[in-house]
Amino acid sequence: MLSWFVPQWLQDSLAAKTQTALLRVLAAGPIPQHVAFVMDGNRRYARMHSKEVQEGHAEGYVALRRQMLEICMRLGIRCISAYSFSIENFKRSPKEVETLMKLAEEKLLELCEHGELLETYDVRLNVIGRTELLPERVQAAVRKVEDLTRYNDRAILNLCMPYMSRDEMATAVQAAVQHALEVGDENHVITEKDVDAHLMTTVSGSPPLDILIRTSGVRR
Template structure:
């Protein structure tokens, strides 16, 4: 007797991917941060909660990193930085440190051999930190990974390992002083600009930091990007453990960023209409640096579209996703003859009804949304 294959695999993955792409397209219509950083905290607690070895928790954290990197790249985020390993982590048990070094070597080699994600989005990999503290085998893997992605110029992934912000700032000051001495400028004044120019992240080509996210509910920065966070950075703390962190955890953070950005743009528009002198325009540092290509073009369209309008579409599509993808009818159990076939038919019928609505979200153009809002 022929049996139907479980539909909960291929159809669920297909619908989830289409739905996620549609949501990301809607979010991308608004302001997008150019640099997002993550403190990947909670791997060990996640492992203990699921009665797993600590090493397995760190492995699940790598899966979450790939997931969030792809989400950020689809949104158009230019640079992603992650706190992979602190210099202070060398004080952990030798067994855990060795496991982390093994994982780092394994995943760097994997990126070299199967780096489709980095190639698809043109991601250049930078390892930021005191690389000389790493084992030689890991240093070789780092060198190979950086060399293979050196020509990619569309996006940047900074793996901060082993890293602390205090070490980065001390090194930047040292290089700034050394540069002044080499130029025989004894009276040179070391400014913030000089230090900023010698930071490891700046040398790696990273734009100013827009958002920093720490997971696991712990509310401290743990010596990560302290200099970069001092300048118009949105700092967010999420209660989710890093292996569980995903799109729905990142969504409110991104919407909050867009809300603040739109308010700033509206303030700029009001002052401009009043004839305020250019030098007094209330533009954020992000505007002044001109890091965003689409900041001026389409500004009015994005404002008219509005945060609430996008949010309505996002919440509606999320309801469709939950109803279709996570509906109890997806579960296929061992059943009597014919019952499994009927369950499969119901799933197909439901998918046919909902799929056009989900995919139709991708066809929403900015022009049509603006007409709706302004009419």
């Protein structure tokens, strides 16, 4: 009923003030150091709203940037990870994969040119995963944004693409074994600590993960 007679600008102002007040309350308690988001549900969202799949993916990026990322930064969370593209996603239709690659390139370059949020919060951006599987043009965009933010040290944003947790664990075990062989310790027993030291997020300087959120709300 309120929206029938309250001007939109006043509704937006009230919403912004409410959000600010809520953030102050949340910031008063223990703040997690690392929060991760599984960016799924974009296709379901598009179908539910009679939109093209690419529109769903594009709006998912906007939600990440304007809502999750900014709110987390204002709360003082040190590190944010977004699982945005699985290695398994390459099995989707060529058209959808090409759309996702084009969107990734576009948004990475956009961060380079209009990265106000990264600059405001001094965020270093890492792209984590099997980046060699990405088209060369996307790899070039990855290198550009990583180089641009390399010396930002207040917060970290990890974009995990193309990524799978099983692949990361297998890669970490292989790296731990290789390290033991290189230092000449063939009898070394690989421990959880060794594997953890070679995880992609650890190598990127990220603290241990505290909270994992699926944006679609789906439970698996």
